[in-house]
Amino acid sequence: MVSIPKKVHAVYSQVKGEILSGRWESGAKLPKEADLARQFGCSPGTVAKALAVLAHEGLVERRARAGTTVTYGKGDSTEKVLDAYAFIYPSDQHEGVWRTVKGFQDAATQAGRRVVMLSAGSDYLREMEMIARLSEFDVRGAVLFPVIQTPEDQVALSRLLVESRFPIVLAGMYLPGLGRTAVTTDGFHAGYTMTRHMLSRERRQVGFFSNYAWAPFMRDRYLGYRWALDEAGIPESADIVYLDPVMTPNFEDPLAESRTMARTYLQRAAGKVDAVVCADDLLALGCIEAAGERGLKVPGDLLVSGIDDYSSLPQISQVELTTYHIPFEEMGCRAFGVLDTLLGKEADQVGDVQLRGKLVIRRSA
Structure with missing residues (x-):
């Protein structure tokens, strides 16, 4: 992307995030530039420059007296969709994570499904950014293995999950009341x-x-x-x-x-x-x-x-x-199956899945 001033970039990033998350869908009219300026605490000129960059990228269309219209997602989406599923996860140095990833990948391979693996490390903000930008990865839906270190992080992630229009299945953690299916351990x-x-x-x-x-x-x-x-x-x-x-x-x-x-x-x-x-x-x-x-x-x-x-x-x-x-591999496999069902042509509502493990007795007890 071309170099642009920090204030312009800040407005550009926020508006782009709203568009990619689906909050402003294709065909929607954006608020007036003066209203956006008040919302972002900047000048109308800064907003105008940010919208110009978005227009250059093909996300919006600006017309005199008609305002700014979202154009992202307009047209035949089959030309750009990879028909892939994404798995967003923290570092694969954590054994439980990589075993869950393996289960997901094995299930995808067996089903002949293309997948996109996105590692966010231990930074939950990066996970949130990936969710907001799923459109850029041309995927149909995602499994998320959350990294949430504080209750405040959970509130922020919950809000994003509620607002996102993409089918998302949680693995390893259940967040009640969000309408998102989860595959977890009992x-x-x-x-x-x-x-x-x-x-x-x-x-x-x-x-x-x-x-x-x-x-x-x-x-x-x-x-x-x-x-x-x-x-x-x-x-x-x-x-x-x-x-x-x-x-x-x-x-x-x-x-x-x-x-x-x-x-x-x-x-x-x-x-x-x-x-x-x-x-x-x-x-x-x-x-x-x-x-x-x-x-x-x-x-x-x-x-x-x-x-x-x-x-x-x-x-x-x-x-x-x-x-x-804990059957981590099964968790990944079941998460893939749930996402695949949610994205089916005749998708049924899938309830939360709880997996039970078993006692393994060794020397320490």
Whole structure:
């Protein structure tokens, strides 16, 4: 794109985003330049220059006295559509992500469907930008594996999902009330299953250790833990439950956050906990490391379990981890199937899909 002043570029980018997201569809009249100037806090001249660039790109048509009309998407779309599906995901250095991606790709290959893979890293803003610009990638619909680190991020993403006209299926996370189908793991079943296993090992001081605790799928795991304790007639103890709302993914050193949190958790729970249900495998490995630093033997002094069943973990920890196997490949495959159904000629409404995993018993518990 030609070099243009920052203020003009800012208006250009915002108007273009609204057009590509479908908020202003082909044939729609844009507000008057004076109104847009008030909206963006700039001069009418800045707006006029921005609209001139959009007209040059073929997104709008400007006519004297008739105003500005959206032309993007006008005409026979079959000339430009690749008939492809997109998968938007964070770094494939995360095992759960790349296994989900693999399931999606395998299903697409079997169906003979062209796909576009878009990696956003850990920057949720980049994911949001990709969603808003799906038209530029000439795709029919997308599966999104969200990266949401704060509730504020979730609000922003939710708004974009509501406004986007593209069929989007969520993988790994369910955001209620948006009208977007999701393929997720039954988090309640995961938390319940792992807690029941700890209780079956005759442990009664069973704690729960989680980050990202505000996220719906993490909260479901915690609720499963509470339900299992309640069934066993064991009251929950706040001293051995650690629910940290923060989650800072580090794909270069995935244990960096979990080992730091685990040190804090075990210091607070010292002498009060004999088993820990961790909300994911990385937290479990951090807990095993922190236990070793305190002179605690796993599984002798402390039982530790995770949720995920990452195949790469035996290379990190000498203690084989008892965990809950999440079928990531199936999640990707089912997400493709749901999107394919939504885009079918006689598409039916598809409900949310919850997949159940299974207990995998190893040395740590």
